[in-house]
Amino acid sequence: MTDMKIFPILFTTLILSGCGGGETQTADGGIGGTGVAWGRVTGFGSIYLNDIKYETTTTSYQFEEPTRVDQSDLKVGMVVRITGNNDGVNGEAETVEYADLLEGTVSGNDIAGSSSLTVMGQTVIVDLDTIYDDGGTGILLADLAIDAVIEVSGFSDGLGVIYATRIEVKSAAWGGEELEVKGIVQNLNTIAFTFEIGGLTVDWSTTASLPDGNPVEGQYVEAKGDSFNGATFVADEVETEGDGDLEWAEDGEELEIEGIVTTDFDDITNQFTLNGQTVQITASTEFEDGNTGDILAGKPLEVEGTMDGALLIASEIEFGTDSADKLEVEDTVASVDLDAGSFTTVLSGQTFVTTTSTIFIDELTNDQFFSLASLNSGDSVDVNYVDEGGGTLTATKVERE
Structure with a gap:
């Protein structure tokens, strides 16, 4: 039987969880018109988000992998993007999109110590809310060996740390299949044709095609390939993810996003980042179970607001449980x-x-x-x-x- 020891599955509904543990905060007016919600899947059927029921009878599903086509291919713990609308009680989900953050080989396992894995230069942090699916291998999370291939979904700012909501074993040992990693381009070297994502060096010198042009420092990209020596990943393909930034919705869209604080609250700018998204606090921002002094890196939060250019103007912030x-x-x-x-x-x-x-x-x-x-x-x-x-x-x- 598949080992999914850390976080459970509820298939009677598909729910994007709030931060969990505390009271549930419900938006007063709901999304008027189309809005966006980001969060982790906790079950299947209709979609429930903050006590709002989204119908899915006409929902379309979008996946990176062509073998995944509909809701049956979603798994508990996957972080998804829902586009839809609601009146504060009921709504409709127009689209549900899923893309993992990482599919790579394990190079370090410190689950017993720091509750983390090292995977292709990325630090993958787990907790009691992380779902671990052994993929039928029977391997416990703490026993994952070097070179095992895992798929990771979760929250990240693209700079090398992933707070995993789901880890699935793809194979007990890498056999040369394609690997992929997403993140922010750092230390770009256009002479050596290399850049870094977290602690991983990506070599794009032999890339056959760059559909979005050459990588740019600070750009959010996905690199794919089947050549990795433990330090350098030779990419067959490098492409921009979305618009190449970590803005989780477009200007003017309403957004509700669950995640992990990635930079502390700055009391001068009244800003912080959540999953790399810059959040602006105003005098009208409402708080539940905390205040600005509690907005620290690594803390779980859920933010509701409206995009203003690159900023998410927060209307409500709900604090999760550490x-x-x-x-x-x-x-x-x-x-x-x-x-x-x-x-x-x-x-x-x-x-x-x-x-x-x-x-x-x-x-x-x-x-x-x-x-x-x-x-x-x-x-x-x-x-x-x-x-x-x-x-x-x-x-x-x-x-x-």
Whole structure:
């Protein structure tokens, strides 16, 4: 059975999670007209984002890989871009787009220490919310060997650090298949025909075609190839990703984006970056579960606002739960209360509340539609949760084993 130990799957709906753990913030007016939402997939069916239900009957799906064609090819933990509209309660998803950040070989594994991998010069950070799919190899995340090939989805500013939301093993050892990496062009050398993405040197001297012209310093690109010696990646293709920047929507579009703070809040400019996107705070920006002093690199946030040129003007900012505050327990289900949306366990006697962001995964029978209603007394479960205080324990993941 595929090992997906860290973050669960809920297939009854397709949900873009909020930051998890705290209260759910709902936009007052919704998106008037077309807007954009970025976040991680937590289940399949209709699309729920901040308590808004997006219908998907006419949705089109876009993937980089030609073998992926529709919603059945989406996986829990993938970070996707949804274009659609809503009235604050209901909406329609026009498009759902997915593209990974990295498909490369492991060169270092420090999961037991720093909870990170090194993959083609990129530092891949994992936590309790990261889904690990062993791809049927039976290899545990902590046991991934050097030269294993993995696909990574997550949040990044393109400068060499990825906060992984999903890691999938493609093969236990690299066999010469095509690899790919996305990031910001740094230290461009037009004489040697090299540049760097994070700690990876990319050699584009033998590139057959550059559809977007020569790489430019600071440009966001994707490099593909099948020649890598552990230090230098010889690219067969280098192309600009999107407009070559890390602006997650176009001027004038409403945007809701989940991610990780990549630069601290600057109290002079009143700006910070989230996944590399510059966010502008104004006097009318509303905050939930934090303030500007809490906007620090590595913190999980969700921001709603409107694009003004290259800036995201924030209307609402919701703070997520730090990895250090997430807890885990293995126990047996004593009872389930569907009306309250909760369940109680035997050994701890604790009651866990579930929300629309809670993810369910069934390792016991591999039930794709596993949910709270599927839980039975006596089921063994692994629960990730957040202690909200006042006796409230909110489950972020429920895995039946």
